[in-house]
Structure formats: C-alpha cells, structure tokens
Amino acid sequence: MKPVVALRLPLGQDLRGFIALLERLKVPCRVSEDAGEQVLWVPDGHWAEEVRSLYARLPAGAPEPLLAGTPAPAGESAWRRARSSPVTLLVLLAALLVSLVTLMGENLALVRWFTFLDFHVQGDYLWFAPLSDTLSGQWWRLFSPILLHFWIPGMGPLHLVFNALWYWELGRRIEARQGGLMLVLLTLVFGLASNVAQYVYGGPGLFGGLSGVLYGLLGYCWLYQWLAPHPAFRLPRGVLAMMLGWLLLCLTGVFSLGGVAVANAAHVGGLLAGCASGLLGGALARWRR
Known part of the structure; x- marks a missing residue:
C-alpha cells in the first residue's frame, strides 16, 4: 500500500501537539520535509481524510481523547x-x-x-x-x-x-x-x-x-x-x-x-x-x- 499525503504545512507550523494526538489515537503517520514544507504521510486515502478532518478541528492537538475516540476540547462540559x-x-x-x-x-x-x-x-x-x-x-x-x-x-x-x-x-x-x-x-x-x-x-x-x-x-x-x-x-x-x-x-x-x-x-x-x-x-x- 502506497502512503499518501494528508497535510502540507509551512515549516514554521508546530505539529508536535497534533502528532502526539495522532499517536494517542494510534493513527499511523510520519512527517517529512519537501520543497520547504512539512508533509504528513498516512497509509491510505481513508486515513488522510480522517487526519484532515481532525486537524481542521484541533490543529494543536488536545489534552485527552474522548471515550468515543475523538478529541475533547479543553473545558468541554459533560452536558x-x-x-x-x-x-x-x-x-x-x-x-x-x-x-x-x-x-x-x-x-x-x-x-x-x-x-x-x-x-x-x-x-x-x-x-x-x-x-x-x-x-x-x-x-x-x-x-x-x-x-x-x-x-x-x-x-x-x-x-x-x-x-x-x-x-x-x-x-x-x-x-x-x-x-x-x-x-x-x-x-x-x-x-x-x-x-x-x-x-x-x-x-x-x-x-x-x-x-x-x-x-x-x-x-x-x-x-x-x-x-x-x-x-x-x-x-x-x-x-x-x-x-x-x-x-x-x-x-x-x-x-x-x-x-x-x-x-x-x-x-x-x-x-x-x-x-x-x-x-x-x-x-x-x-x-x-
């Protein structure tokens, strides 16, 4: 299976929090540098869609994942x-x-x-x-x-x-x-x-x-x-x-x-x-x- 690009971001963008979140969620990924950009790779197109959706909501990561498998924003109420x-x-x-x-x-x-x-x-x-x-x-x-x-x-x-x-x-x-x-x-x-x-x-x-x-x-x-x-x-x-x-x-x-x-x-x-x-x-x- 050929890896695909999930994200292309400037070199100055701090991805440490987001990568830590992906690791907690057991999302396979790796980061490389290409043409002056950070490139986040995942195994296939399905994972790429999930990662893009997750990054759109939580680019800096999150302290803890929800029980349902999605990150919970800090301070989110039980209700x-x-x-x-x-x-x-x-x-x-x-x-x-x-x-x-x-x-x-x-x-x-x-x-x-x-x-x-x-x-x-x-x-x-x-x-x-x-x-x-x-x-x-x-x-x-x-x-x-x-x-x-x-x-x-x-x-x-x-x-x-x-x-x-x-x-x-x-x-x-x-x-x-x-x-x-x-x-x-x-x-x-x-x-x-x-x-x-x-x-x-x-x-x-x-x-x-x-x-x-x-x-x-x-x-x-x-x-x-x-x-x-x-x-x-x-x-x-x-x-x-x-x-x-x-x-x-x-x-x-x-x-x-x-x-x-x-x-x-x-x-x-x-x-x-x-x-x-x-x-x-x-x-x-x-x-x-």
Whole structure:
C-alpha cells in the first residue's frame, strides 16, 4: 500500500501537539520535509481524510481523547458531550424511565408489559403466555426486555448502573463514527439476538437488561477495528479482557448477583451477533478502502 499525503504545512507550523494526538489515537503517520514544507504521510486515502478532518478541528492537538475516540476540547462540559450523542442518551433515558416505573422489577403489573412473554401472577407463581402470542401481535416483546433492569439484593441498582456506563462508553463510539441510525439498528439487532438466545436456552422466565446488547457492541467494535482500524473503535486497554473475563466467570456458575440468576445465554447471543456484525461491517469498510 502506497502512503499518501494528508497535510502540507509551512515549516514554521508546530505539529508536535497534533502528532502526539495522532499517536494517542494510534493513527499511523510520519512527517517529512519537501520543497520547504512539512508533509504528513498516512497509509491510505481513508486515513488522510480522517487526519484532515481532525486537524481542521484541533490543529494543536488536545489534552485527552474522548471515550468515543475523538478529541475533547479543553473545558468541554459533560452536558455538551451528551448532546453530541443524542441516540445513546435517549436509549439510556428510556432504560432509566422503565426502571423507575417498574420499581426496578418490583411492580410486576408494569413489568409484564416489557417481558419477552406476557404473564400473570397466581399465588407465588408466574404463568407465562405461549410464544405464539409474542410472535403474532406483541412483537415489541422481542426487543423490550433490554429496557428492564432489576434491583439486586445487597447491590441495589448495580444492574442498571453497570449497563448504563458501558452503553454510554460503547454506544457513543458507534454514534460518533457511524451515526445514530446505525446505533439504533445495532441495538435492536443485538437486543433481538440476546433475548431470543436467552429464551431458547432458559425457556419462559423473567430476564432483561442491556447486557446482551453491550456484548454485541463490544464484539462489533472489536472485530470491526481488527479488520478496518479506526480511532473511534479502539477500545481502552483491558476493556476487552475484562468484559470477556466477566463473561467466562459468569458462565462457570460460581458467581451470583445477590441470588439473581445471570442471563448468560443473552450475553453469549449478543456477543456472537456483535462479532458477526463486526466482521461484516469491517470487511465492507476494508473493501471500500
């Protein structure tokens, strides 16, 4: 692959801050001198476009990169960052709203409207409707469990807090790079895959949460970045190892969240769907380059 010129700048232009920013973002580049100018080289035209766009916004570099893989101007408020990721924020607000109205799973009268299968309470038992009801006229149930989160004895709202933090971390990356519509599509696809996987493996039961979607987004960013590297999808060190390690720990069955069963099939189903999507998206992006 022949290197291409991303920038041509006067020799007096100080590029040290900008080059340091590119190094933090793992953007391959080198600088040479030609005809009295500084020339910034990158591997291909795709990288050249990204570098030009970045330089137009931050020619002097930036102190720290955003979680979404783009530099954050010094002094930028958390609210301004949230406004730049409206779809990510809306999904989290929807999950928070459902958690509040269902009292974190305690209000079964409202919980039943978000479960994969409808149910009614009889004594100490929950009686679930057949899957045909969901498939025939209650199609929203294929996706709605991702908004349900439960109160964990001894841990409180940890289920919601943990999922919200990781959706904020991963969702913003995809929204910043590929737009809100893509994030919505991936959230629905991974939600469907994780919900179906949990039902097929565990049968009728109460389950919910964004965890399966999170593993889908993780797999998507991981393999997309592997095939078509981009700063937005470069995960912080240790994130992948920690998330996969947590998944394996839960699969062993030795760990329990305050007596609440972990929806392992949802995690695995979401991860597999995310890896497949990442391979497809990364391969297409690599082919376009």
